[in-house]
Amino acid sequence: MILNIALAQIHTVLGNVSANLEKHLILVKEAQAKGADLLIFPELSLTGYVLQDLVPAVVHRPKSEDPVFKPLLEASRNIDLLVGFVEEDTRNRFYIAAAYLSRGAVLHVHRKVYLPTYGLFDEGRFFAGGDAIQAFDTPFGRVGVLICEDFWHASLPYLLWLDGADLFLFTSASPGRGLNTGEQLESARWVDHINRAYASLFTSYVAHANRVGFEDGLNFWGASSVYDPDGDLIIRGPYHEEALTLAELDLNQLHRTRSRLPLLRDERTNLVARELNRILASRPSGQ
Amino acid sequence: MTNVDLQINTGLARKILTGFIHTEITRTGMQRAVVALSGGIDSAVSCYLAAEALGAHNVLAVCMPYRASSSDSLEDAQAVIAATGVHSLTIEITPMVEPLFERFADMDNVRRGNVLARQRMVIIYDQSAAFGGLVVGTSNKTEILLGYSTLFGDSACAINPIGDLYKTQLRQLALELGIPPQVIHKLPSADLWAGQTDEGELGFTYAEVDQLLYLLVDQRYKPEECVAVGFQEVFVRSVVERVRRYQFKRILPLIAKLSNRTVGYDFLYLRDWGT
Numbered sequence: 001m002i003l004n005i006a007l008a009q010i011h012t013v014l015g016n017v018s019a020n021l022e023k024h025l026i027l028v029k030e031a032q033a034k035g036a037d038l039l040i041f042p043e044l045s046l047t048g049y050v051l052q053d054l055v056p057a058v059v060h061r062p063k064s065e066d067p068v069f070k071p072l073l074e075a076s077r078n079i080d081l082l083v084g085f086v087e088e089d090t091r092n093r094f095y096i097a098a099a100y101l102s103r104g105a106v107l108h109v110h111r112k113v114y115l116p117t118y119g120l121f122d123e124g125r126f127f128a129g130g131d132a133i134q135a136f137d138t139p140f141g142r143v144g145v146l147i148c149e150d151f152w153h154a155s156l157p158y159l160l161w162l163d164g165a166d167l168f169l170f171t172s173a174s175p176g177r178g179l180n181t182g183e184q185l186e187s188a189r190w191v192d193h194i195n196r197a198y199a200s201l202f203t204s205y206v207a208h209a210n211r212v213g214f215e216d217g218l219n220f221w222g223a224s225s226v227y228d229p230d231g232d233l234i235i236r237g238p239y240h241e242e243a244l245t246l247a248e249l250d251l252n253q254l255h256r257t258r259s260r261l262p263l264l265r266d267e268r269t270n271l272v273a274r275e276l277n278r279i280l281a282s283r284p285s286g287q
Numbered sequence: 288m289t290n291v292d293l294q295i296n297t298g299l300a301r302k303i304l305t306g307f308i309h310t311e312i313t314r315t316g317m318q319r320a321v322v323a324l325s326g327g328i329d330s331a332v333s334c335y336l337a338a339e340a341l342g343a344h345n346v347l348a349v350c351m352p353y354r355a356s357s358s359d360s361l362e363d364a365q366a367v368i369a370a371t372g373v374h375s376l377t378i379e380i381t382p383m384v385e386p387l388f389e390r391f392a393d394m395d396n397v398r399r400g401n402v403l404a405r406q407r408m409v410i411i412y413d414q415s416a417a418f419g420g421l422v423v424g425t426s427n428k429t430e431i432l433l434g435y436s437t438l439f440g441d442s443a444c445a446i447n448p449i450g451d452l453y454k455t456q457l458r459q460l461a462l463e464l465g466i467p468p469q470v471i472h473k474l475p476s477a478d479l480w481a482g483q484t485d486e487g488e489l490g491f492t493y494a495e496v497d498q499l500l501y502l503l504v505d506q507r508y509k510p511e512e513c514v515a516v517g518f519q520e521v522f523v524r525s526v527v528e529r530v531r532r533y534q535f536k537r538i539l540p541l542i543a544k545l546s547n548r549t550v551g552y553d554f555l556y557l558r559d560w561g562t
Contacts, residue, residue: 053555179299180295180296214310217307
């Protein structure tokens with residue numbers, strides 16, 4: 001089975017959801033014209049990233065009656081979509097979220113679990129953290145979605161792997177930082193390393209959509225990419241420039257790689273659970 | 288003595304910084320920039336980057352010599368203007384500042400230097416309005432951290448592409464941009480009085496202090512760890528104290544909080560809000 005995936009690395013208008021929605025719908029048409037089955041947008045693609053006090057003003061609920069999700073759900077009848085937005089729950093908590101839309105329905109919403117609140121990041125001040133991780137079924141197999149800092153922690157991709165994800169969809173709005181003599185900024189190099197590692201360790205596809213552009217002095221570096229189950233790079237978009245990057249994923253590669261390298265078959269999940277419980281039980285809380 | 292590596296990928300810096308200038312100016316609805324050009328390396332780098340980002344026809348370089356400014360400065364500024372092809376304007380500030388100097392005959396060099404810097408700020412912001420362009424800043428990371436600038440003077444700008452590059456790194460970027468060698472290699476000077484040099488006034492070289500600042504600020508070394516790797520303790524202490532003392536130059540004026548929502552504390556929006 002072939003999956004044509006498209007990665008939209010876009011610049012966004014900070015806090016202007018309708019302008020960003022318009023851009024999403026234009027890219028949907030473009031990706032569709034190029035034969036894409038699935039189009040993924042970066043973290044907070046409908047709102048922009050450093051929202052601060054704009055957060056309560058840009059919230060949406062992924063429902064068919066929502067004015068932003070209505071046209072997106074309509075568009076998803078022809079192409080699957082992963083979009084980034086701020087979700088408000090029924091108790092008025094705000095989450096950094098990503099919604100997977102397919103054939104007019106919301107298949108899954110992931111709420112970002114790890115909110116970086118250190119260095120240049122201040123997400124924990126403005127957002128609630130998600131409290132669940134779950135893979136879900138799509139027309140292209142079982143998928144796991146994570147948002148930026150979520151996949152800086154090895155545990156979440158691992159859980160998704162155990163929950164059946166063969167295709168990891170990662171989204172981010174990653175500020176570029178760490179200029180030295182390297183070809184890439186340190187932050188870009190680090191993300192590239194771990195994406196390659198997850199594809200290799202989990203013998204799975206890893207697709208990453210990262211935004212571009214600037215917000216005040218922050219640059220976002222793009223270079224959206226796809227790694228295959230052998231850990232080989234299939235495609236990488238340009239650094240620092242808007243692009244719609246397409247890749248053809250041969251999902252039968254999962255079969256071939258896992259025939260050669262049965263890491264999933266040999267994974268000792270009961271041992272993991274037993275030892276994790278022992279470790280958590282044996283140490284004082286909070287350590 | 289540890290050798291601290293401040294080498295950077297100048298091509299990558301150039302790409303990010305021209306993207307920054309172009310994006311941050313055009314998102315305001317403007318297309319143009321103004322740069323105060325001194326003849327030194329910092330303003331030359333800002334001018335080159337602005338010309339590359341926006342097109343030379345969208346950049347105005349303003350030279351603002353004072354009577355005591357060195358003639359080399361103006362010549363070097365002209366070389367930058369000729370090489371980039373930007374619009375230019377030379378405005379002599381002597382007749383604007385002399386009446387103030389005469390009124391306060393006891394004014395020392397620091398006060399005079401501040402007056403010159405602030406007079407230039409008045410002109411560059413007026414030209415910003417006249418030309419329809421944002422002021423692109425010319426302060427580097429070294430001088431921002433050391434507080435080696437005039438508040439509301441040379442540090443005033445709308446956007447600063449070079450404020451996260453140490454002087455040592457700016458020289459590398461200047462080479463990448465093809466800035467005339469005489470601009471890159473001359474002794475840095477605020478050019479406030481004859482024979483003034485930055486390094487003479489500061490009491491250390493940029494090469495030394497950039498390495499120390501890199502360890503203290505970027506690598507989060509403790510002062511005693513900097514001493515342990517070979518920096519003189521007196522030097523380390525003086526730089527640490529300088530960085531602390533001049534924090535006021537790096538932030539907006541303090542607002543006394545009274546209400547539930549106060550600008551600067553809990554009214555938080557980026558400047559790029561809505562764009």
